[in-house]
Amino acid sequence: MARVSTFSLILLLSLLAVSLPTKSQEFATKLSEREMGRSAERLTHLHFYLHNVLRGDATSVVVAQSVTTNTYRYRFGQVVVIDDSLTVGQNLSSRVVGRAQGMYASADVSIAGFLIEFNYFFTKGGFNGSILRACLI
Known part of the structure; x- marks a missing residue:
């Protein structure tokens, strides 16, 4: 149980690099005044919550591991x-705006090191039909 908690915490911290809350409004898109005259580039701030359920109707499943995976503290090879689901609020009952689909793998034998590859599919709101690809190491 401690392994699952530690593993979940590490995954959550890794995902914060992609989904850190900003001072922007939820799913707001804003053109910087400084950039208005120079380019048509737009700055977009996304604010959403990813819900990874480990028990019950689990949304993550172990699909492969080495015969030695259980001997490593951080489940190397798993x-x-x-x-x-991606929601606008912290609660699982918040409005769903999309899905996060992909995989993560424990990729270091001695420390918590993960390869994370996710596709964020937005199904509601202003970004309906958009995809954000994220790879974290």
Whole structure:
């Protein structure tokens, strides 16, 4: 149980690099005044929550592991596939705006090191039909 908690915490911290809250409004898109005269580039701030459920109706499943995976503290060699909901609020009952689908793998024998590859599919709101691809190491 401690392994699952530690593993979940590490995954959550890794995902914060992609989904850190900003001072922007939820799903707001804003053109910087400084950039208005120079280019048509737009700055977009996304604010959403990813819900990775480990028990019950789990949204992540171990699909591969080495015969020695259980001997490593951080489950080296384990590959997990996910299909998580993205919501506008912290609660799982918040309005769903998309899905996070992909995988993560424990990729270091001595420390918590993960390869994370997710596709964020937005299904509601201003970004309906958009995809954000994220790869974190």
